[in-house]
Amino acid sequence: MAINFTGISNQGNVAKNNHTPVEGSTTSKASVDANTSSSGGIMAEDTVKLSGAAQTLQNQESKINGLSDIDQHKVDQIKQAIASGNYKIDSQKLASNMASMDSLF
Structure with a gap:
């Protein structure tokens, strides 16, 4: 089975995995055992690396999501001024x- 993702430059990392646990994988041993016993053999499982x-982008996104939307130090400076x-x-x-914002609409 081939999986084609458009817009991804590194498609060589998409591969089949025969139930070999991958670090960070969410597949549990119970689900692997259930798949093996119900089909009488090992079923191929698709994974994406x-x-x-x-x-790096995923790590940066998690850091950004942890930041506050408000720069409280700057707000305090403006209040004081x-x-x-x-x-x-x-x-x-x-x-x-204001004129440049108006041109956006």
């Missing part, structure tokens, strides 16, 4: 940013 780049009257608004920069 992630490339190094995909593993507003309270003390030192917060300056650059009206030209604000207008430019």
Whole structure:
């Protein structure tokens, strides 16, 4: 059985596995035994091995998901500047940013 993934550059890592446990695999021994006993033989199982780049992206995604959406230190600095009257608004920069946002829609 061939599995073709479009957009993946490293398709050489897609292979069949005859129930040999892979590190990090979620296949349990009970399910392997059930497959073997119900069919009278060993059934081939498809597995996918992630490339190094995909593993790096997965690790980075988990780190990003752990970050806060709010930079509390910056929020506190702005609050302090507003309270003390030192917060300056650059009206030209604000207008430019609003115009560039408007062009997105």
